[in-house]
Structure formats: C-alpha cells, structure tokens
Amino acid sequence: MSSYTPIKDIDQKLDIIDHVNQDHPEEVLAIANSYQTSSHKILAAKVLDIFEEGVNIEVQRPHDTDQVFAPFQIKGELEDQILYLAYAAIVKEGRDVSGNGKHFFEVTKKENITQNIVRISVTSATPLPEYYPAYAYAFLLKTMPAIPMSQQNNPQGKSWGKKLFDRLFIWLMKHLSPKNREKLLQSANKDVRLYTLRKSWQDEETEPSVNHGYIDIFTHGNTAGSQWANSLAINDVIMSRSESADKHKHLESGQALLIADETAYPALAGILEKWQNPLQPHVILFSSCPAEQAYFEKDCVVLPEGQVHQLICPPQQQAEQALEIIQTLTSVDVVWAACEAQAAKEIRHYIRNERKIEGKKNHTKAYWSLKTKRKG
Structure with missing residues (x-):
C-alpha cells in the first residue's frame, strides 16, 4: 500500500x-x-x-x-x-440502506425511573436479544394503531419504488457537495432516534410466546425524541427501523474503566448487571442534575463499592473532569465509555495516546452531540 x-x-x-x-x-x-x-x-x-x-x-x-x-x-x-x-x-446487494429490518413493539406501561429517565415497558411478537447490555433500536418517532403481524412474520422484498429511492439516494450522495450531503443525511434521519434496550425476558409460565422488554429513554427539554417518549401511551405501537448490538467482550478481563452520562445509563446498567470480569471496574458517572444518578439504585443495579466517581457538571465539562479522575488511576487495561461527542473524542484520544490503550480495548463512543443536540 x-x-x-x-x-x-x-x-x-x-x-x-x-x-x-x-x-x-x-x-x-x-x-x-x-x-x-x-x-x-x-x-x-x-x-x-x-x-x-x-x-x-x-x-x-x-x-x-x-x-x-x-x-x-x-x-x-x-x-x-x-x-x-x-x-x-x-x-x-439489493438490501435496504435504511437498516436491517423493522421491529414492532406494543407499549404496556410507562413510568419515570428518575425525573428525566422514562421507562417504556414493551412486548413484542418477535424475539428480543437474550444478551441485552447496550443493545440499541433506531426508533421512528411515531406511533401506529396496531401491529401489522404479517409484516413481522413474513417480511417482503423491497418494492420497485424503494429500490429506486435507494439508488437515487446513492446517486445524490455521490454528486452533492459535502455540505448538502450532510443535510441529506440529517434529513433522512431526522425522525429516527437510537434508544437502549435496558432488559429483555420471556415469561415462560404465563406467556411463553410473548417477548418483554424495557426501553429506557433520557428525556430533556423539548427535543423531538423527548416529546415522542413523553407522548407515548399504553397500547401504542412503536416501530424501530434497525437494531444494533454493542460488542464489549473486551471487558471480560483486565482492569476496566466504564464512563457514562445520562444517555448511556441504561447501557451501563446492562453491562454491570451481566458483569463477568473478576476485577471490579472503575466507574465515572456524569449528570447535569444530581438526582439522575439515583437511576442505578432505583433499578437495583449494584455499583462497585469505592470505585465510583459521580461527577455533576454540564456536558461541556465532561472531558476535563473525567480526565482529572483518569489521571489518578494507576491501572486501566480496557475501556467502555459513552457520552457527548466532543467529550468522547477527548477522552478517547487521551486513553489511546497517553495510556496506550487502542483498538479493540478502547470503546469510547459518542451517544449524542451538543452541535446537533440529538439528545433524546
């Protein structure tokens, strides 16, 4: 090369x-x-x-x-x-560029775990992942009156119209200026939000064919996602456009560092709930409001005693305050972190360049961005 x-x-x-x-x-x-x-x-x-x-x-x-x-x-x-x-x-390949398939859920309950974290209880006629930590669904910000079961059990191939749209989308991506290309991508995803599957299970005794789950959403202000989550009611049907698993096998050995802000609390809770590493991790929790960090206690998730740093700060200060803590940690071998985009970037670069933790062992990612304010 x-x-x-x-x-x-x-x-x-x-x-x-x-x-x-x-x-x-x-x-x-x-x-x-x-x-x-x-x-x-x-x-x-x-x-x-x-x-x-x-x-x-x-x-x-x-x-x-x-x-x-x-x-x-x-x-x-x-x-x-x-x-x-x-x-x-x-x-x-003839596949849909918008995702790997639709998934329908029925809302059965809605409650506040904290002041701003809403738990949506759902059921699904199709299976949910057995291993759920940090599993995410790309939800369309709309509701429907009923689950179209035929679409769930017998997915059809793409229509000629959808195939044409996909090819037009690719042509536009190739010929638009970078600025207009970014606008096209934002437009294509303006009514889609990624939210975490907090937990999934089946009730084998009473409803063995029904799949249950929790979707936990951090709501804040008048963002489109927050308005959608707050408007949901029991019996509403919601749909995801695609889904994705977060891979974190690297956390099973070595001294781990876990970092999360409110948007990533559900993912972190799942990781801690399924913890396999004999070494307890260091944990850094961000929130703008102190009360939000009660999420873990209310959800009965045990945080590692003596190794949790609870930081109350605006998103603009996440990186600075996290790095002050990280510099005091004598041993860090593997990392999982999810927070605001610029903060994630600064933390990731420090861990890579100063602590020499690279690639598969350094999963530090942006869950949202102050620039686009795609938070909830």
Whole structure:
C-alpha cells in the first residue's frame, strides 16, 4: 500500500477505523464483498488502514486471510467517503440502506425511573436479544394503531419504488457537495432516534410466546425524541427501523474503566448487571442534575463499592473532569465509555495516546452531540 497517500490526521483516522470495526462490521463486510476478486466466501472483514485514495480491508475466508482495497468514489470527509462505499455496496446487494429490518413493539406501561429517565415497558411478537447490555433500536418517532403481524412474520422484498429511492439516494450522495450531503443525511434521519434496550425476558409460565422488554429513554427539554417518549401511551405501537448490538467482550478481563452520562445509563446498567470480569471496574458517572444518578439504585443495579466517581457538571465539562479522575488511576487495561461527542473524542484520544490503550480495548463512543443536540 506504499503507493497510496497517508492520512495526515492520525487520531481522526484511528477514530474512524475503531468506529467502523466496532460498530459497523456488516457494512465493512459489504464493502469487502463488493470489491473482492476471489470467488470464495468472505467470513469476516475489518478495516486495516485508510488512505486519501481509499480503504484497505483485511478479509478472512475459510482457508486464508487476504486484503482488499476499496477506492473512494466521492470527495469529502473520510467518514462520508466510507459511508458512501457501504451504502453503495448494500444497494448493490439489493438490501435496504435504511437498516436491517423493522421491529414492532406494543407499549404496556410507562413510568419515570428518575425525573428525566422514562421507562417504556414493551412486548413484542418477535424475539428480543437474550444478551441485552447496550443493545440499541433506531426508533421512528411515531406511533401506529396496531401491529401489522404479517409484516413481522413474513417480511417482503423491497418494492420497485424503494429500490429506486435507494439508488437515487446513492446517486445524490455521490454528486452533492459535502455540505448538502450532510443535510441529506440529517434529513433522512431526522425522525429516527437510537434508544437502549435496558432488559429483555420471556415469561415462560404465563406467556411463553410473548417477548418483554424495557426501553429506557433520557428525556430533556423539548427535543423531538423527548416529546415522542413523553407522548407515548399504553397500547401504542412503536416501530424501530434497525437494531444494533454493542460488542464489549473486551471487558471480560483486565482492569476496566466504564464512563457514562445520562444517555448511556441504561447501557451501563446492562453491562454491570451481566458483569463477568473478576476485577471490579472503575466507574465515572456524569449528570447535569444530581438526582439522575439515583437511576442505578432505583433499578437495583449494584455499583462497585469505592470505585465510583459521580461527577455533576454540564456536558461541556465532561472531558476535563473525567480526565482529572483518569489521571489518578494507576491501572486501566480496557475501556467502555459513552457520552457527548466532543467529550468522547477527548477522552478517547487521551486513553489511546497517553495510556496506550487502542483498538479493540478502547470503546469510547459518542451517544449524542451538543452541535446537533440529538439528545433524546
């Protein structure tokens, strides 16, 4: 790959490599399948490096490991260029760019766990994941009068209209300016919010065919997601456009550091509830209001005694206050963190560059951004 131009901003490149490998393995696999020259099936794929001209992907086949280079097709930000490659590859495969399928839920109860965290109890006719920590659904901010069971049990292929829309979307992504491309993506996702599945279970004695779950949502102000969550009522039917699992097997060994603000409390609660590591983690909790941190006690989640730092501060101060704590910790081997975007960026870079914790062991991600205010 020596003939390609290296990316100057190393931290930005590593951020994107970590992000797509940790959170978008299916998209990376789609890109690899689109550009491979071999007829052998690819079992797994991961981004090895990014250059100005394209992305280098390692592919694992049944009997060997190889590399595939996917040249960029548009100009713009690195993340946009990789996103376009993924979208184009998914459309080429005939799949829907909006997600991996719809899921319907019926609201059975709504209650406040704290002043601003709303718990939506739901049931589903289709299975929920057995391992739920940090599992997320991309909910459409609307409700429906009834669950269309035929759509759940017998999903149909894409209509010609949807196929045409997807191809038009890819064409626009390729030809719009970076500024207008960002507007297009924001428009496509303006009525979608990612919310965490706090817990899932089945009642084998009374309702063995019914899947139960909690969706916990941090609401704040008059944001669209907050208004939607507060407006939900019992018997409402809600729908997710896609779903995604958070991979955190790296936390099973070594001294762990866990960081979360209010938006990530449900994910962190699930991780702690399923904790397998014999070493208790260090935990840093952010909140703008002290009362929100009662979430864990009210949800009967035990925090590691003597290793919890509860920080009350505005989002703009999250990184500064977290780094003051992290610098006092003598041992940190693995990290999971979720908070505001700029704070996550500063924390991730410090952990990578100063504590030398990289890649698979450093999952520090943005759950929302002050710039776009997509918080609840």
